[in-house]
Amino acid sequence: MPKMVILDGNSLANRAFYALPLLTTSDGRPTNVLQGFLTMLFRLEQEQHPDYWVVAFDKTKATIRIEQYAGYKAQRKETPEGLRPQFDFLKEILAELDVPMLELAGYEADDLIAAVTKQAEAQGMEVQVYTGDRDALQLISPKTHIYLTKKGISEVECYDEHALWERYQLRPLQIIDLKGLMGDTSDNIPGVPGIGEKTALKLLWEYETVEGVLANAEKVSGKKLQSNLKEYADQARLSKTLATMLTEVPLPFSLENFIYRRPQASKVLPALNKYDLRNVARIWQERYARDGEAKKDIPEVALEQWPVRELSEEGWLAQIEQWRTSKVPLTLACRYEGTGLQGGHWLEWGIAVSGETFKLPREEGDPRVVEAWLGLLESEEVPKILADTKMTALLLGNENKTLKGVAFDLSLASYLIQSSRTKFAPLDLVKEYVPALDAFDSVTDEAAALAQVAPKYQAEIEALGLGDLLHKIEEPLSFVLVQMERQGIGIDIQQLQHFGEGISTTLKQLEQEIYALAETSFNINSPKQLGTILFEKLGLAAAKKTKTGYSTDAETLEELRSAHPIIEKILDYRQLNKLMSTYVNGLLAQEKDGRIHTTFQQTVTATGRLSSTEPNLQNIPIRLEQGRQLRKVFHPTEPGYLLLSADFSQIELRILAHYSQDPLLCESFALGQDVHTRTAAEVFGVSLEAVTSGMRRSAKAVNFGLVYGLTEFGLSRDLGIPRKESKFYIEQYFKRYSGVKQYLENVVAQAKQEGQVRTLLNRLRRIPELYHANRVQRQLGERIAMNTPVQGTAADIMKIAMIQVAEGIKSYQAAVLLQVHDELLLQVAPEDLWQVAHILKDTMENAFPLSVPMTVDCKVGPNWYDLKSYLPKVKKE
DNA sequence: ACGTTCACG
């Protein structure tokens, strides 16, 4: 049954005005009604999911009732000063929210509500009326429920026939009689003098209606009451008439005008911000985040069943030929066994095109048909719409076929629209527009569904300006990642095992020493058991706590280093155990034919970076020498080849310089200075020559922090200095680098306005945290707003570089093996080293020119540990 | 399934 929700605008606004303290915008406009009304509106929207909704308002002209009774509402006070303007503000915001409003000259909101209710009931709808006015209880019916505001405004109480009976022992229409007898001072309905709610109820319980009461006036107890009923009989009848909500209103339009449309974030947030309605914006944003971002203003798609066309072998050949020449986009679904790199292979294809589907199974298929089909998949000319380009390309690659002609990748599109999404399976992609869908019945069903939602994704990509990012960066990048994953990186298993044996020996020793010092054996890997030993048995002072108990992380233990000899052993144990379990054992488990093939995830991070799994080759140790040794086991897959690494120098700070145009930061890069040294000179007010290593270290931490959204706490912790000192550094920094300060403030302010930020290449990240009820979360949102454009732009630039590098080195004996955010690792034949290194450096430095120069440092060597600088930086004139 | 810890940029 469709659901119609009707709101009594005037009544609710009044309620809100009196229920809430008088809040104002910074320039003094009152907003408490807006806050109260909208809070309630959003709550009911979320809880009730109306199919139709409308807010009714009084029209401030003479109403029919004044013709009936000159005194009607005469006693009513002037609308209070603070309330009146809020009606206009409210209507303005409701318009932005696409909430239909209804007002009609000569009628009160009450009457409009009654008329809409009756009409909606007649059309078989369920009706909910939200009001603070008990008069509306007269509308209750099996189909209509009234929601009365409780104490505040956002709390409501639902009345149906049963609840009404519980409360008053009256039937809905008797509410009119109740008012006829007792009157209503606020509307100046007189009623009968001496009759309040108590007496009126008693009379109605006995005699049902005003007419019944008047007819039996002699029988009622109480002389004064009897005489009043006689004297004011006409007034009682008139009062009853005045209290009756009119249902015969000539509504100038149909209920279709009240169809619910999901408010659009792009209109809602600016409208709320205009009135400083931060709390309301927060509620909206939370709801919007919970519901799933992309659903916001997207209509659901009604999936059609597309018929499956059966073809003979000759028919298939003819059909494939027809697709080859017609070049209509084919939407593909693929069922397969195994996974991309583990020799997985396709089982059947679902093909959807122009309202029809086709199923091509590998098994019964005529080999000629399969060959022809694979030829089509390899054709650049035939456009394909796919759910997962990378997996498809890997599967085809397993039989030496090269996927070409990808016109639209739905997973990547969805990721660009909602970078926070976690599920990109075909069913998830379709469910975004067809929430009720549970499963696909067949591969043709899946292809048809994908084909029907694809235009929605395409439209959304266009609307958000993400087309170039999708087609020029993410889609081409998929193919580069496929090459890299297939190539893998060489790993020296024997060396790794040897490395592991050394660690094992040390670990066993440390284990025994720890047990001896603790005078008991326990599981050192259990933070819980370790905490008990350290802080209870050994009585060490617990500094931090976690949710579940004592904190035993390295930072905490470091503080205790001098307190007990066991601490140092534990820290060593932890470090070695990490190397052993995650790296030695982890990598050994992943090795195949002397190589490691990672999987690069292209739709995981919120910022646009890649991630690497099974194994993660983006977090191989480097900072500590002991772990760094591990890099010795990584080498080229081809004998005699060299590893060539290239990393962007200070890419994030350069992007910050570009964004902020801060003169000092830009100059520093333009002159090719050491940026940390320059920062130290500025912050400490000394010459470049006078910068000490300590000063540089502090400045470096500040520079790092900047990119993360600098905090006093973070900096003080990072440098191990008091908050006061870190505060001083930050102040000094922003004094000198005021352009950076200005930029960071601007990006946060803009993010709060728009609820999102973008990178230089237009990548989008929505930031619901900015509107979270929790302050800590909101501050996180601000740091995200500062960090994402910088980190995300770096990711964009690296992706462009990867595509160009892969293309640029094609004719050389070289391959890209890994990407580690700001580093590319290649292997190259010695004879091609010089040329490939030049191409690499040149391509990366010019992938996306900024207003400051980009510098790439190259290194070369036999393995990932022994790398020496190559192509030393050329001083620019 | 979740929390803690720690490896990387």
Place this chain on the structure above:
DNA sequence: ACGTACGTGAACGTC
């Protein structure tokens, strides 16, 4: 008074 630097993935223990 609180809880904090941004972005990830893996191993392990605990529930």
